[in-house]
Amino acid sequence: MANHVYIDHIGEHVGETVTIKGWLANRRSSGKIHFLLVRDGTGFLQVVMGRNDVGDETFTRADHLGQESAIIVTGQVRADQRARGGYELVASGLEVVAAAHDFPITPKEHGVDYLMDRRHLWIRAERQTAILRVRHEVINAIRDFLNGEGFTLADTPIFTPAACEGTTTLFPVQYFDDNTAYLTQSGQLYNEANAMALGKVYCFGPTFRAEKSKTRRHLTEFWMVEPEMAYADLDDVIGLAERLVCSVVGRVLDRREKELKVLERDTSTLASVQSPFPRLHYDEAAKILLERGLPFQVGGDLGGTDETVLSERYDRPVCVTHYPAAVKAFYMKPDPNQPDRALCVDVLAPEGYGEIIGGGQRVDDYDLLVARIKEHGLPMEAFEWYLDLRRYGSVPHGGFGMGVERCVSWLCGLEHVRETIPYPRMLYRLYP
């Protein structure tokens, strides 16, 4: 067998006889010549098979191959403008590893429900593999950026003993005989403890929300990276968020041009994502929304439409700060100059994608934190360990959480976050 090569490196082997190991994505024929579109996980390649070149037996076998049959093809690599990608393989041999018949996802159109029921097969599609590669790049870019800034990965537990923040609905799970654990909604509280140990830390893992949200921005299981810094204020947090977003966008533009092209993403809007991001005080945001005639309640949180309207005003992400403390989590530090406001920031992605980051500075005063826990009606005993962080060397600190799927959805220009993760978990979807 000739040298096995992957399709993404096929251009380095022009003139050589090589072997491609993959699956049949599509097949066309004109009687004495077959065009087999083969994919191998790294790309798609057109294989040209002439009856006279391979003989009747091989040619006839290729004639009846179904979509997604596993095949190993040997042939000579040739540059040819008529082939997509610019290269094709002139077949001299074909081995059928496993024939497939009636693959359910044809090159024609399908509905979302149909595709989602077959998600394990749908991810073979060129568009889906492009999205998943962008996701991979985003995750690596995040890790590389934070590691490069001196952050230490310190993961937080997924089983948690009680409602962390008291604001969201949690998934309960049986924990041995008589205990109930809850799937984490945020590593936030543990992250603060880790920051007091390691200075600059992050956790990066799955997060679970049991809200019955039914929109294009929500999953019940999603991935979130949460950096947290000791000795940091709101400006430090915003600066970190800006650098992180710019780094991730730049990295994807640099290394995933091919995938973005498959997705027909207009990259000019991504190229303008540069520091600094515009900053918008909550009061200014409220003024803009009211001037637009939106039914916005001053003092309340921003709704999906509000976020869209605000983010569409800029060519880069916008940082909205100083939300009313009442709509934010209990651990958000109040602004000393405006105590009813929180030292917090939400970063809204442009083009209507909305919130991708939420964070801020944390309450570092023991008495205030105790008061906040009481105000929110949270059980004090569950937070004793958290209060220890204010008893023993409390310092100003802060951080944020960034949703991976929302980032990927924005970078890929998708309509819905459900395509940004291999197996999305949603209100009405737990299979496959």
Added chain:
RNA sequence: UCCUCGGUAGCUCAAUGGCAGAGCAUCCGGCUGUUAACCGGAGGGUUGCUGGUUCGAGUCCAGCCCGAGGAGCCA
């Protein structure tokens, strides 16, 4: 949980209350440069479920099931 829309062949969709249709997929045949190839032929149906109105229901009515979009909630 609420609002809106949808469910007809394997898929995507048509069908004034009056014979159940097309394209693709599948199978058979044709074609040596196709790009979601094309051309000819064949097979393929409990119209989501239950009940009702009607001479007659895919179509109208009621309830239910499933899904999508949005709202709320949230990241």
